[in-house]
Amino acid sequence: MKSDPRAKLPDAPLTDNERLKDQSDYLHGSIAQDLKDGLTGGFNGDNFQLIRFHGMYEQDDRDIRAERAEQKLEPLKNVMLRCRLSGGIISPKQWLGIDEFAAEHTLYGSIRLTTRQTFQFHGVLKNNIKPMHQWLHQLGLDSIATAGDVNRNVLCTSNPIESSLHREAYEWAKAISEHLLPKTTAYADIWLDGEKVFSTELTAPQTKEIADKAEPILGKTYLPRKFKTTVVIPPLNDVDLHANDLNFVAIGENGKLVGFNVLVGGGLSMEHGNRKTFPNTAYDFGFVGLSDVLKCAEAVVTTQRDWGDRTNRKAAKTRYTLQRVGVDVFKNEVEQRMGVPFQASRPYAFTERGDRIGWVEGEDKKWHLTLFIENGRLLDYPNKPLKTGVREIAKIHTGDFRLTANQNLIVAGVSARDKAKIEKIAREHGLIDDKVTEQRKNSMACVAFPTCPLAMAESERFLPEFIDQIDAMMAKNGLQNDNIILRITGCPNGCGRAMLAEIGMVGKAIGRYNLYVGGNRAGTRIPRLFKENITADEILTQIDAWIAAWASEREAAESFGDFAVRSGIVKPVVNAAVDFWDESKIPA
Template identity: 50%
Template sequence: MPALSELELIKDRSRQLRGGIAEGLADPVTGAIGEDDTKLLKFHGSYQQDDRDLREERRRQKLEPLYSFMLRARLPGGVVTPAQWRVFDRLARDYASSGLRITTRQTFQWHGILKRDLKPTIAAINRAMASTIAACGDVLRNVVSTPLPVQSTAHAEAYAWAARLSEELAPKTTAYHELWLDGEKLVGEPEPEPLYGRTYLPRKFKIGLAIPPLNDVDVFAQDLGLIAIDEDGKLAGFDLAIGGGMGVTHGDPTTYPRLAEVIGFVAPEQLRAAAEQIISIQRDWGDRGERKHARLKYTLDRRGTDAFKAELERRLGFALQPARPYRFEHNGDRYGWIEGADGRWHLTLHIESGRLLDRGEQRLLTGMRELANVHTGDFRLTCNQNVIVANVEAADRERIDGIVAAHGLDGYRRQSAIRRHAVACVALPTCGLAMAESERYLPTILDKLEAQLARYGLLDAPILLRLSGCPNGCSRPYLGEIALVGRAPGRYDLRLGADFSGQRLNRLYRENVGEAAILEALEPLFARYAAERSTGEGFGDFLLRAGLLAPPPPARRIPAEVQA
């Protein structure tokens, strides 16, 4: 049996995620906590970070890095009440350094929280009937779900399942209440988690629920993708897709992005057991020696999907039904007003990179606060970093529109299609893994891409652009029709050729190049696309059809010597 990774040992001796976090928080000498405890802190929803823009200057001054903490909420399906929004907004103003940020998993992050403010911030989130437990760490992360409740009662049922799975499959450790909510201190050794055991999962685990024809959660990028099957307006059940994942390590061919594969169908009453057993198999079969190979996608490629399915059916005590047919049309968001089946309305607003701040005429944070003060429905965060003002009564639309226009939240009306469909991760200066800019670079590269697209009459052509400051895949770059994956400051891998429905990975087109080379490579492709595309043909589909990209490569597998 291979040796366990260091993090497995840390989890094993953590006493169910307690470690020395309490002592580290109480230490007034440093703005940081201990190295082992920073890893345990992720399970509680927080990452320790420092401002990399200031790191070198502080080193010269013989100061420690400017440590702070990123905090992430767990909001199943991205649903937020107006009351919660007002609390989250206040926390962003009181404790965070850069507003509210909508993530690619339908939740909020707060950046720049000082160590002394971490506990009161978490406590306030909990008083607002939300939580941060399991927003990060080697557990089931925030369960995402198609956010628009518009087509039928199946949407409400599907969201209810996302919320139920998030709640019932969350860690049960009392360490969270003990550390952050002044809960009773544990005496003696804690009992192992009923699902996660002593050492939790080998790596993070993600569940996403999509309702065709919308794949706006990128369901095939999930460890477990749930495809809701709507028959005659009723939820018949779910196709199960397993083994998706976006993380890669540059220069390591044994790591790769992978799309989930559909293995069968379950009725709604079977879903909870199926999800739990899929997680339990990954708990037992996942690689605990090499974290780069610890996601479910590598477990499947090492052990075989057929073997995994057989084990799942053995643990369940029943066979999966054959998968039901479905069809996805696109994986972007639909902007503007949409009427729901019940007569209520839903307004999707574009938030560039998900960052809610007040900048010049765009007073996004203030505008959303004003909406939260008058809105009687709820808000829905999307996996594309946008926000939906949901469940609006028809009589309230005019007032909502007035607030939106007054605060510059109506940019989607004037923006190019590529801008509306762009997604970027945080990257520098706070992400410790970032190799290049992403969120801060997005406006610059968009301006230049728009200039190219305008020359060929393509500003209204929906093209999926994804930016990532590193290869780990938080912005799901391997599903972008155009994607930039950071290599070093100012240098990226240019990847092309995904489709517009999240069902095909892109591939490397130019490696480790700067902006000039990226624009030079794209210019003739845009020209050909404008001149030769078929009606309704996506950019990625055109590149393949025209022979401008090689056909998709065969599925990747872990080499035998690595499997051992």
């Protein structure tokens, strides 16, 4: 008789998150009543967690937290909302709508493009939260399942070149997203006064039997932890597939999509000093044809739903389930649930990871302009009114916008006759800057201070001046046309994807970071810890020496990450579950 992998779970009580999901009345909680509480700008009790299932996180402005405390005021509580935007595509009309809301109803006025290939509003006060959801709904948008223990916004390679293949892959990203969405009416009931959102109307069920029918994929208590999915079109790995739980790598034949290779169990979050946590690359399960894609997605999610650890949230992600039960055991269960075996994986290769900044022409003869947006922050800066520039483009653009997983923006589907007009607007507003270096284009940071409550160190605000100094080092060594994939995150949760960088910095305390090195250009290797808890100045001194050595000792076209491994700066991470924390491979 086959053993049940659930028997290997710790004999321990469930986490409190499991209780609150179970008692939430299918994500309703008492959020509607809480909205009427004018005594606090935040949410009470379980609702602090439950609003995440509706796409929001409660935050406050940490820059003024101490000042408000001295004034006997509570922190300036507000929410960050992340939109659901499968594949990152949005129309110019929708863009104009979100631009207007950001300008008139948020504390900061900005639109933030994120590594989840969507946009975020930051600084929405409590009285504007319900109007925000209604505003999005009128635009045909929502924030369902962009946070919380569910499958989140599904990413898709932005690929502006192979237009027909991208169109097919994008439709699959949308279909996977819709298939895995929660079916509860909580979102509509709370934010839209019950207006129908889904194709099937459901009422909040009261029994397990009804619940299983109402939430047949996610179940009454949803997933053990957050779950992330991508659709990837080689040779571009612009979505960093190894940062995600479930990945569909598009396989084309004669320009036509025929199916996907499926990779499971990637993820980057960890905890400082906790050796039971680790980043991990995804495991190749094999190939599925198009008729089995949704069955495969559902089978992976339900297996993780049933087998994931609900007693310890730090061990609840898919990669830890795979480690606990075994990759082959998990894969066999997925095959049984979807009713077909995986075929042998089809060959593919990744040759690029970043976005192709500037104009490219697609096979459909349309033009696509990728705009570099540093840190994804669209705001009007002195002499650089970026947000206004995109708004002006949206007023005349007849194609669509594509948000990339590298925090950039593509003005897609531009006809030849409109190309010069759009470029003129972009240049006038600083959206095209010929002085932006290759290094800056390949550097990235998460939000961190002042809004992220988890931030331990600066990231977004720190990156620009830090890259100024890296640029000077590159130029000094004749490498101004080359780059190192460099990423900074304010904490070890992984939002900035530093654990897939050639050089990654992970915040430890104000002004101090853990320094990692040795990832690769393709995004298929985890970097290794080089030094812990060091200052930015110490990091710059170290990188300066590394760049000089790389310039003088590199082999032909050798990337920095490969050089770091070959030259012995660090030993490569081969199997993160085993050797990520191996002190014998960390430099003395």
